[in-house]
Amino acid sequence: MGNVALAQVTTVNGTVTDGKSGKPISSVSVLFTGTNYGVTTDEEGHFTIAANASYHKITITHMGYSSRTLDIKPAQEQQVNVVLQQNSQQLNEVRVVSAKKKKYSNKNNPAVELIRQVIAHKKQNQPESYKHIEYRQYERMVFSLSNLSDQFKNRRIFKNYQFLFREQDSTNIGGKNLLPIYMEEKLSNNFYRKSPFAKKQVIEASKQVTYDEKFVDNQGLTTYFNRMYQDINIYDNNISLLSNQLLSPISDNAPNLYKFFITDTLKEQSPQLIELSFTPRNTNNMLFEGKIYITMDGNFAVQNALLTVNKNINLNFVREMEATLSFEKNPDGRFHLSQSDLKVEFAINKDKGGGVFGERVVTLKNYKINAPRPDEIYNGPALVTAPNAATKDDAYWVNNRPDTLDANTAGIYKNIDSLQTIPSFRRTMDIATLVLAGYKSFGWFEVGPVNTFYSFNPVEGFRPRLGGRTTTALSKRYYFETYGAYGVNDEKFKYFLSTTYSINNKSIYSFPQHYVRASFQHDTKIPGQELQFVQESSLLLSFKRGNNDQWLYNDLFKLDYVHEYQNHFSYAFGFKKWGQSPAGALHFDNLLPDGTLNPVNRINTTELSLELRYAPKEKFYQGKLYRTPIPDKYPIFTMRYNQGVKALFGGEYNYQNVTANVTKRFYLSNYGFTDVSAEGGYLFGKVPFPLLDIHRANQSYAFQLQSFNLMNFQEFVSDRYASITMDHNFNGYIFNKIPLLKKLKLREVVNFKALWGGIRAENDPQNDPSLLRFPTNADGVPTTYALTNGAYIEGSVGISNIFKILRVDMVKRFTYLSNPDAPEWGARVFIKFDF
Structure with missing residues (x-):
């Protein structure tokens, strides 16, 4: 004001x-x-x-x-x-009438010359060009079920829920009837210093709809929504939207990918404004369309912007999108963002039917430039939340919101609280949790996961399993988990039991974790199989290619201490007493001094471990079993140290194993993104092959990003190694240019994996017969090898976004093709929901 x-x-x-x-x-x-x-x-x-x-x-x-x-x-x-009155002139109504249609060109185009001036002045118009910035920010995010018909609204099942529905103008995004399901608000003070660089947000007040934590990870839900609805800085070359990056209409490369048109001149404004409309040259590409208003005062700044996307864009589940940006003038004549309003409606069917409508409004007030604060204001974490932020009462929000909520919006918090007391709603959430997360709650105990109740494998045959765990309804300090299984073929029982003590009195499934856990497991394991986001007993993993009959019986006692911090640094100490016995076709054999073959029934190790992990600005959703990462550009660093101690609780070997890993996503603007993972490890000491690094292999038909998809289980072992994995998604950059393919919204992917490694002479059983011999098949042919002939390499090309959820890769193995049962080619499938 x-x-x-x-x-x-x-x-x-x-x-x-x-x-x-x-x-x-x-x-x-x-x-x-x-x-x-x-x-x-x-x-x-x-x-x-x-x-x-x-x-x-x-x-x-x-x-x-x-x-x-x-x-x-x-x-x-x-x-x-x-x-x-709305201006009837719309972008798709711009017409050029002439005797001969003129082809669009950047040459001698005043609209392109204007956008080049905007690009040339970006640096001076960026907020970061100031030495100091300070402002107060209010943000509100609301999600609703959208485009609901009157027939849907009046169904019998919603008889008791009519108080939840909201009505709006039917021409607005989301349609006439909305059913709000989530809302959150934040008030914060923000500080920026150019040199030395510092950027800090202090959240003074926060408020959000919360669901019963046995159904929903409220913290993860907030993180997920905020990742999708990030701040929009039109001066950045790339704008993050729904986990993708779209090229800004004023990016350095914009004239080569957008078409620009001068569609109006606002002379009565001071300064005068030019209305510049733009559209993608290829409407399938990850680009915006819309209008920007440029000041003609020599600054060539953006005063307003309307960003939408073309209906043909290769962006999944998005029915409509609209971002409105408004800028206010500073005392020095330049402009700063004063408000942004991002609206997106998601739907499976883009033309009809219900969907989900989300809106995030951000308002900036009390904007100050070049007014430095004491150093203590800028120091410390980049994000700070006041201790009483979540306890502000209604009167505080009424007095401090920059706007006034209408009655329907203001009632969302109360309505959702009331909804959760209705028995029919709780039954619905209970069923949804069983279907989506695999657990059925019985109050203080929940049974699951259901996808492990039935599985089979060559060693155990049919394997029924039943398990579950306690919930916070029993205690927020103590947690217990267990399962029991039985192998019909090997006629052996397997079981697991763990008890966990939460030191910070929070659920051990919420961030940040701080707990001590003791567990014991007596079960089978495939050497070299390391899984992500799926359990080994899952029914889907019962189907495997090739020979899969070399297994282990494990007796594993573990004691773990885990401590995570708000800045996403964590450390974990571990103690492990591990007994391994061969199962199925696997044998542990060595040679006695007289040359006699000696079967070894079990090897025992006692191990101490330390893991350090740093994942700056990491975002994830905490499910019932796993944390589902929300991809971003920030790297993740992990280092592990394992120390084997001989003679401690029966340990038979001394060794040290050091492993380091770094993963990062690289966004390449209109060319998609690349996920890169690099890892290396070194084992010091003399150990038998089950204690070497058994490289991650995959014999299932599912494509696994962190495993070698054409490597057989236990095929390669090393005591020193380095590996790299690169997975690039083009986001349809190539297919969008092919007329018959672009309508299918398919996306191209390529993957490359390489592994270098080796075994020192002291760990090679050919040099020391006392070591366990490498496994062989039924014909006596070795099935486990060292990487003695260079790197193991495989790569794949694939098509993703099939039916919006399916990725299919054709994988080729390039090296070590002479190994027994080594496949050269294979098709693999990956299920993933992407925007």
């Missing part, structure tokens, strides 16, 4: 509304005509503009609306309500 002078002034109060819907319009520019002095309307369309001078006119402008200039009474206070 403008500052009201204490002397007699010209003051105008009013409200700006839409001429069609009658609804208030936010972020409308209101100026005293012929001056640079102006304000913008708030969320309710209200404005107050005042100055110690005699002005006779005000000018009202807003993107997508016809501008208006109105007479006012000078040196008086008055009320003026303004109705704006």
Whole structure:
């Protein structure tokens, strides 16, 4: 709002509304005509503009609306309500009429020359060009089931839920009927310092809808939504949206990928504005379309922007998207972002049916530039939450929100709380948790996961299993987990039991974790199989290619201490007493000094371990079993140290094993993104082959990103190794240019994996017969090898986004093809939901 002078002034109060819907319009520019002095309307369309001078006119402008200039009474206070009519000129209605259709070209194109000026002035218009910035930020995010028909709303099942529904203008994104399911608000103070660099957000107040934690990870839900709805900085070359990156219309490369048109000139504005419309050259690419308004005062700054996406874009589940950005003028004549409003409607069917509508509104107030603060303001963590942030009462929010919530929106918190007390809703959530997470709750105990109740393998045959764990309904300090299984073929029982003590009195399945756990497991294991986001007893893993009959019986006692921090650094200490016995076709044999073959029934180790992990700005959703990562550009570093101790609790070997891993996603703008993982390890000491690094192999038909998909289980072992994995997703960059393919919205992927390794002479059983011999098949042919002939290499090309959820890769193995049962080619499938 403008500052009201204490002397007699010209003051105008009013409200700006839409001429069609009658609804208030936010972020409308209101100026005293012929001056640079102006304000913008708030969320309710209200404005107050005042100055110690005699002005006779005000000018009202807003993107997508016809501008208006109105007479006012000078040196008086008055009320003026303004109705704006939508500008009928839409981007897809721009026509060029001539005797011969002119091909679009950047050459001698005034629109392109203008955008090049905008690009040339980006650096000076970036907020980071100031030495210091300070502002107060309010953000609100609301998610609703959308586009619901009256028939759906009036179904019998919703008889008791009518209080939840909201109505809006049917022409708005989301349709007429909405059913809110989530809302959150934050108020924060933000500080930026250019040198030495510091950026800090202090959350003063926060409020969100919370569900019963046995159904939903509320913290993860908030993280997931905020990752999808990130801040939009139009001056960045790439704008993150829904876990993808879209090229900004004012990126350095924009003239080569966008078409630009000058569609209006707003001369009554001060400064004058040029309305610049843009559209992708290829409407399937990850690009925006819309309009930006450029100041013609020499700064070539963006004053307003409307960003949408073309209906043909290769972006999954997005029915409509609209981002509105508004900028206010600083005292030095430059502009800063004052409000952004991002609306997205998701749906399986883009043309009809219900969906999910989400909106995030961000308002910046009290913007200060080059007003330095003491160093202690900038020091410390980048994100700080006040201890009492979540306890602010309704009166606080009414007094501190920059806008006023309508009754329907303000009632969402109370309505969702009421919803969760209705028995039918709780039964529905219980069923959904069973289907999606695999657990059925019985209060203090939940049974699952259901996908492990039935499986089979060559050693055990049919393997029924039943298990479960306690919940916070029993205790927030103590947790117990167990399962029992039985192998019909080997006629052996398997079991697991663990007890966990939460040191921070929080659920051990919530972040940050801080607990001590003791566990014992007597079960089977495939050497070299390391799984992500799926359990070894899953029914889906029962189906495997090739020979899969060399297994282990494990007796494993573990004692773990895990401590995570808010900055996503963690460390873990571990103690492990491990007994391994061969199962199935696997044998442990060595040679006695007289050359006699000696079967070894069991090897025993006692191990101490330390793991350090740092994942700056990591985001994830905590499910019932696993943390599902939300991909981002930040790297993840992991280091592990394992120390085998001979003679401690029966340990038979001394050794040290060091492993380091780093993973990172690289965004390559319009060319997609690449996930890279590099790992290396070194084992010191003399050990038998089961204690060497058995490289991650995959004999299932599912494509696994972190395993070698054409390597057989236990095929390669090393005491020193290095590996790299690269997985690149082109996001349809190539297929979008092929007429018959671009309508299918398919995406191209390529994958490359390489592994270098070796075994020192002291760990090679050919040099030392006392070591366990490498396994062989039924014909006596070795099936386990060292990497003595260079790197193991495999690669794949694939098609993803099949039916929006399926990826199929054709994988080729390039080296060690002469090994027994070594496949050269294979097709693998991967199920993943991507936007």
